Amino acid sequence: MTIRIRDTWHLPDQKQAGRRIEKHSPTIRGLNITEKQRAIGAGKTYFISTYGCQANERDSENLSGILEACGFTAAADASEADVILMNTCGIRENASNNVLGEVGSHKKHFKARPDTIIGVCGCMVQEEHFTRTLLEKYPWVHLIFGTHNFAELPAYIERAMNGEKVVEVYSREGEIYEELPEHRQGRYKGLVNIMYGCDKFCTYCIVPYTRGRQRSREADAILDEVRTLKKLGYREITLLGQNVNAYGKDLEDAMDFAGLLEETAKTGIERVRFMTSHPWDFTEEMIDVISRYDNIMPCIHLPLQSGDDEILRRMGRRYTSAEYMNLFNTIRERVPGCSISTDIIVGFPGESDEAFEHTLDVVRECRFDNAFTFIFSPRPGTPAARMEDETEEKTKKERLFRLNALWNQLALENHQKYLGQTVQVLVDGPSKKNPNVFAGYSQHGMPVNFTGENIHEGDLVDVEITDVHTFSLNGRKVGE
């Protein structure tokens, strides 16, 4: 279908999105909402599907809060909702297929109830080819907006309710939003954004184009949010950013991430986690802070991506495998018992058999507790998507299979150390498979399934480990 581009639309422009010009990002406080917009959702419901990472989960908490500020209430299922939003992730190609599958499935809801507003937002619509596909092939989508303009959602909904097709995707460096309404998903575990966007431009990654330049929130606002969550009874918070270790580098006279982490620990909240770390910015001071505070969980996600120096150079990662190993070993020495997980890409353009073997060598040395492994997925508009790639898909799949077999085996061996140990678990609730078994996470970020009496969501429970697996631990509650 040929689309007629309307003057009122703002379409994504990835070239523009990759530019870095501004030195400072404006902070926008509160929600832009009129009295009329506060009532547009009265008697109506919304449903949000969230794809991708914790940053998207946090964004969906704000989207829910904004829709509720307009009077909407949450629907249990998309089929009964008046507004359906899909908050998308752009990291891999198969994510876009999943989103388009869901968009396709909503055609029947639109046919049954043509007043339903079906919207797609988030990272993926910041990609030119994806938004074009939405416009060409999915005419029942009437609302498309990107990662930079959540606070305008009430106006977009109002326009869509008046029959307008709304396309508002801005390719800009971005703002910092404070004091937006929110509907948090958890009552005991909270996500706290400390920064937005990224300036690292790893050659395979779409994030700097979809989420704009690195913008750190003021430390006071972050610490106030943590204290508020603590007062509300939250026991664990995760400090979120695309590269938390670079926190504060874009602010004048700001504390760095080690300082922020220490101040967060000093609030006394029971558990502090952080996500994600780039090895390049991981400082000695950070390791020192992690080792000194018991409420900072001994659990670090440290993306390796490749164990081959030439591939790391082509990825634009700015560390060598030796530097990664050095950091890894320092963390393991100074934070005893620290679990370390990683991300690895196989089949990056130019990855030879020998280069892949170098990755396996690092995995053998590190014995990661967990690994998220992927076949390279070219993202249009990134430098890596333009690199020559001669490796056959079959070879990439074989490499992924070998890598997974290796890290799985090593993780299982590694996890034997937990047998007979008592770990502390923050309880999420009954397990999905068996209501007599409870599930939660240990300090080390290990999923733990356990039995016992008098257990409730949000409890911190001592659990003796009786059985270990590659991805989880089993046990029983200790004491009363």
Ligand code: SF4
């Ligand atoms: S640091 Fe992370 S988010 Fe930033 S460009 Fe690299 S991979 Fe993407």
